[in-house]
Amino acid sequence: MQADLKTAAALGGYAKTAITAITAQNTQGILEVQVLEPKLVKAQIQAALVDGGWQAAKVGMLGTAAVTQVVAEMLAQAAQQGMQAPVVLDPVLRASSGSALANGSDLPEVMLQYLLPYVDVWTPNLSEAEILLGQRVATQAEMALAAKALVQKGAKAVLLKGGHLPGQQVADVLVQQGTDQVLWWEEARIDTPNTHGTGCTLSTALAVYLAKGETLPVAVEKARQYVRQALEAGKKLQAGLGNGPLQHFV
Numbered sequence: 001m002q003a004d005l006k007t008a009a010a011l012g013g014y015a016k017t018a019i020t021a022i023t024a025q026n027t028q029g030i031l032e033v034q035v036l037e038p039k040l041v042k043a044q045i046q047a048a049l050v051d052g053g054w055q056a057a058k059v060g061m062l063g064t065a066a067v068t069q070v071v072a073e074m075l076a077q078a079a080q081q082g083m084q085a086p087v088v089l090d091p092v093l094r095a096s097s098g099s100a101l102a103n104g105s106d107l108p109e110v111m112l113q114y115l116l117p118y119v120d121v122w123t124p125n126l127s128e129a130e131i132l133l134g135q136r137v138a139t140q141a142e143m144a145l146a147a148k149a150l151v152q153k154g155a156k157a158v159l160l161k162g163g164h165l166p167g168q169q170v171a172d173v174l175v176q177q178g179t180d181q182v183l184w185w186e187e188a189r190i191d192t193p194n195t196h197g198t199g200c201t202l203s204t205a206l207a208v209y210l211a212k213g214e215t216l217p218v219a220v221e222k223a224r225q226y227v228r229q230a231l232e233a234g235k236k237l238q239a240g241l242g243n244g245p246l247q248h249f250v
Contacts, residue, residue, distance in 0.1 A: 003197035004058065004204045006248035011226065013208040016054065018044035020071075021063045027196055027240030035063035038070040045074040053083045056211035058204050059119070061092035065110040075118035086210040089119040090203035093128050108132050112153055121157040121216060122150060123203045126164045140171055144182055147175040159206070159220055161199065174220055183217055185224055194234040194244035201246055202227050 001017060008015035020041050024031040048054065057075070062068045075087060091111055108131050126137045129146045137146045140162065147158040157176040165171070167189070174183040205223035214222065233247035 001060075003200040003245065003248065004060065007201045007204040007226075008208055010248050010250075011205060011208045013211060015204075016048040016051075018048065020067050021061055027242035027244050029242065033063070035067060038064075038066045041067050042070045042074060045071070049074065049078055049081070049083070053078070053081075054085050054211075056086045056088065056207040058207040059087065059089045059115070060200060060203065062107070062111070065106050068107065068110050069114055072114035072118060075115070079118065086120045086207065087118055088121050088123060088203050088207040088210065089115060090123045090199055091128050091132065092199070093131050116154040119156065120210075121159055121206065122155050123159045123161065123199070123206065124150075125161045125199060129160055138165075140165070140173075143171070143173050144175070147173050147182075151175050151177050157216060161202070163198070172220075172224065174217065176216065183220075185220070187228070190228060190231045190235075192231055192235045193242075194237050194239070194246060195231065196243045196245045198227060198231070198246065201230060201248065 001019060005015050005017065018041055019036060021033055021035045023033050057078075059071060062071060078085070089111075091108075093108065112132065124132060126143070129137050129150070133146055133149055135146070135149075137143055137160075143160050143162050143165075147160040150158045150160075155177065157174065159172060159174045162171040162173070169186050170189050171184060171186040173185075202223055205226045206219050209219035209222050210216070227246070229250045230246035230248055233250035234245060237244045237247060239245055
């Protein structure tokens with residue numbers, strides 16, 4: 001959430017937040033996670049809805065099936081009230097440290113069942129795509145197939161992030177419903193230990209650019225470039241003993 005708020009502010013957006021879980025974590029990993037009660041999550045989203053709505057929504061860590069269903073319910077309510085704003089879902093299921101951030105093996109299926117109708121673009125990393133699909137994604141060719149498979153399940157668009165693949169190049173792929181076009185972005189890997197929060201940062205940046213009226217491919221390009229600048233600027237940050245954060249205010 002801290003990365004989300006910094007990203008929105010840095011890019012000229014203003015974020016209204018609904019906290020789904022409280023985590024005790026640092027640059028070395030997750031110590032503890034406490035998911036909030038669904039009714040409290042619902043009340044937070046309702047507070048944002050009745051106070052001017054939003055121009056885009058970013059959904060991150062959900063934690064439980066019950067919270068996921070509540071978020072889907074509120075997105076449906078927003079749509080019924082005429083708030084046809086883009087929705088970005090970063091399906092956070094596992095932290096970059098490897099710690100699980102989802103309670104219950106049914107959460108991926110609940111996400112696919114309840115959130116698909118209301119999400120405009122999913123932004124999974126490789127391990128999250130593997131969990132959602134139940135299959136391994138270990139090459140760029142498999143990335144494209146995985147993104148297409150999620151679209152075939154009903155996703156309107158999928159930006160699959162390939163940063164966890166080995167090699168000196170980093171590739172991301174975008175697949176959109178209703179088109180056979182597969183868009184790739186491939187650039188040199190930035191050598192830095194400070195990568196904590198890259199997924200949150202990218203998805204929030206994407207939501208901000210969509211809120212500003214950019215098309216999805218252009219929003220992806222701008223969001224990726226912002227993340228790369230934040231990674232470069234964050235190389236010298238001494239924020240802890242492990243993987244530090246990006247420099248969001250680059």
